[in-house]
Amino acid sequence: MKFLDEYRDAELAQKFAQEIHRITTKPWKIMEVCGGQTHAIVKYGIDELLPKQIELIHGPGCPVCVTPLEVIDQALEIAARPGVIFTSFGDMLRVPGSTTDLLSVKAQGGDVRIIYSPLDAVKIAEQNPAKEVVFFGVGFETTAPATAMAIYQAAQKGLKNFSMLISHVLVPPAIEALMSSPNCQVQAFLAAGHVCAVMGYEEYFPLAKKYRVPIVVTGFEPLDVLHGILLTVQQLESGRAEVENQYVRAVSRAGNQSAQDLVKKVFQVVPRKWRGIGEIPQSGLGLNEAYSAFDAAKKFKLTDRCVDEPAECVAGLILQGLKKPHECPVFGTRCTPEHPFGATMVSSEGACAAYYRYRRQGAKEMVVAS
Amino acid sequence: MCLAIPGKVVSISGDDPLTRMGRIDFSGVVKQASLAYVPEVNIGDYVIVHVGFALSKVDEDEAQKVFQYLKQIGELDELKEPAP
Numbered sequence: 001m002k003f004l005d006e007y008r009d010a011e012l013a014q015k016f017a018q019e020i021h022r023i024t025t026k027p028w029k030i031m032e033v034c035g036g037q038t039h040a041i042v043k044y045g046i047d048e049l050l051p052k053q054i055e056l057i058h059g060p061g062c063p064v065c066v067t068p069l070e071v072i073d074q075a076l077e078i079a080a081r082p083g084v085i086f087t088s089f090g091d092m093l094r095v096p097g098s099t100t101d102l103l104s105v106k107a108q109g110g111d112v113r114i115i116y117s118p119l120d121a122v123k124i125a126e127q128n129p130a131k132e133v134v135f136f137g138v139g140f141e142t143t144a145p146a147t148a149m150a151i152y153q154a155a156q157k158g159l160k161n162f163s164m165l166i167s168h169v170l171v172p173p174a175i176e177a178l179m180s181s182p183n184c185q186v187q188a189f190l191a192a193g194h195v196c197a198v199m200g201y202e203e204y205f206p207l208a209k210k211y212r213v214p215i216v217v218t219g220f221e222p223l224d225v226l227h228g229i230l231l232t233v234q235q236l237e238s239g240r241a242e243v244e245n246q247y248v249r250a251v252s253r254a255g256n257q258s259a260q261d262l263v264k265k266v267f268q269v270v271p272r273k274w275r276g277i278g279e280i281p282q283s284g285l286g287l288n289e290a291y292s293a294f295d296a297a298k299k300f301k302l303t304d305r306c307v308d309e310p311a312e313c314v315a316g317l318i319l320q321g322l323k324k325p326h327e328c329p330v331f332g333t334r335c336t337p338e339h340p341f342g343a344t345m346v347s348s349e350g351a352c353a354a355y356y357r358y359r360r361q362g363a364k365e366m367v368v369a370s
Numbered sequence: 371m372c373l374a375i376p377g378k379v380v381s382i383s384g385d386d387p388l389t390r391m392g393r394i395d396f397s398g399v400v401k402q403a404s405l406a407y408v409p410e411v412n413i414g415d416y417v418i419v420h421v422g423f424a425l426s427k428v429d430e431d432e433a434q435k436v437f438q439y440l441k442q443i444g445e446l447d448e449l450k451e452p453a454p
C-alpha cells in the first residue's frame with residue numbers, strides 16, 4: 001500500500017537506528033504520547049533497536065484507556081435502558097466498568113451496536129424515530145471533528161432522539177500536567193501525528209519553551225517513529241528544546257482549519273478526569289450551550305459519581321511513565337485482555353495489552369520489508 | 371483509537387461541502403468517508419482517514435522527506451570514509 005509499506009522497510013529502519021546509536025552519548029527518557037505509537041513501538045520492536053541509554057516511556061495517549069470508570073458506568077447505565085440504541089466504537093465494548101462491560105449488557109439484551117463512524121449513529125437515529133439513539137463520544141482531537149459533525153448534522157436535521165455521552169480529551173493539557181508533576185522524568189515528547197493533523201502544532205511552542213523539552217510531531221509507521229526519535233535525540237544532545245515536525249506529509253503547522261472551526265462551534269473546553277491520572281483542568285471537550293440538548297448525561301439525568309479503580313491496577317502509574325506493564329503484580333496472570341482489570345489492558349493501544357500481545361510469549365514481528 | 375490510514379480517493383459525490391463524500395480505496399478495500407474537512411481534495415489524491423472522515427491530504431512531495439533524510443545520512447557516511 002502506497003504511503004504505508006515504504007515506511008516499514010527493515011533496512012532503512014536499521015539505518016535510522018545506526019544513526020541514533022552514533023549520536024547518543026547520554027541517557028534520555030522520551031515519551032511517545034500516542035497509543036498508536038506505543039503499539040507500533042512494541043509490535044515492531046523499535047525500542048529494541050535503540051541504544052540502551054534511550055528509554056521510551058509510554059504516555060497516556062489512548063482515549064479508551066483514559067476514559068474514567070465513572071463515564072463507563074454511565075454508558076452502561078444508559079445502554080441497559082429499554083428503548084435505547086447505544087452506539088460506540090468497537091474498542092469501548094470490553095472496557096470494564098465497576099461491575100460489568102458493554103459487551104455483557106449487549107449479551108443480556110441491551111441494544112448495543114458497534115459503528116465505524118459517528119455519522120452512522122445519526123443515520124440509525126433517523127431510521128429509528130421511536131428509539132433514543134446514543135453515541136459514546138470518546139477520543140482525542142483526532143476524533144473530535146467527527147463527533148462534532150455528527151452533532152452538527154443531527155441539529156440541522158432537527159433530530160430529537162439523538163444524543164452523545166461525551167468524554168473527549170485534549171493532548172496539550174495532559175503534557176502540561178505530566179511536565180508539572182514533581183515525579184516527571186520525561187525529557188522529550190513525540191507528539192501524536194494525527195492529533196496534529198487536525199490541530200496543527202502551534203499549541204506546543206509554549207510548552208517546549210516553558211519546560212525546555214523537545215517536542216517532535218511524529219507519525220505512526222516504524223520509519224516515522226525512528227525518524228522522530230532521531231530528531232528528538234539530536235535536539236537533546238545539542239541542548240535544544242524546539243518543536244519539530246517529522247510527519248510533514250500529513251501535518252501542517254496550522255492544522256485543519258475547517259475541522260477546528262466546527263469543533264469550536266459545537267464544543268467548549270471543560271475540565272476532565274483522566275482514568276489513572278485524575279482531573280486535569282481544561283483538558284476535555286464538552287458540548288457548549290447551543291448544543292446541550294444533545295448531551296446524553298443531561299438527557300438521561302445521570303448523576304455524577306465517584307468510583308474507585310481496582311486496587312491492584314497500576315495503570316495510572318503506567319500512563320504517567322512511572323511503571324512498565326510487566327512491573328504490575330497481576331500482569332498476564334489475573335489481568336489479561338480477556339479479563340482486563342484496567343483499561344490499559346483492554347485497548348490494543350494500551351501499554352499493558354501491547355506488552356501482553358507482543359512481549360509475553362516473546363512472539364514479535366520485527367520490522368519487515370514488504 | 372487515533373488510527374488513521376492513507377487511502378486513495380476514487381470517486382466523489384455531492385456538491386454541498388458539508389456532506390461531500392468520497393469512496394476511498396485502502397489497498398482494495400473501498401470505504402465511504404466524509405470529505406467535509408478536505409475541500410481541496412480531488413479524485414486520485416491520497417487522504418488520511420479516521421472514523422469515516424478524511425482529515426488531511428497526503429502531501430506527495432513531503433512524503434519523500436523521510437527517505438531524503440536517510441540519503442543525507444548515507445552521504446555523510448560516505449564523506450567520513452577514508453579516501454582511497
Ligand code: SF4
Pocket residue numbers: 312313314315318325328329330331332335336340341342343344345352
Ligand atoms: S496489567 Fe492489568 S492490572 Fe496491571 S496495570 Fe495493566 S491493566 Fe492494570
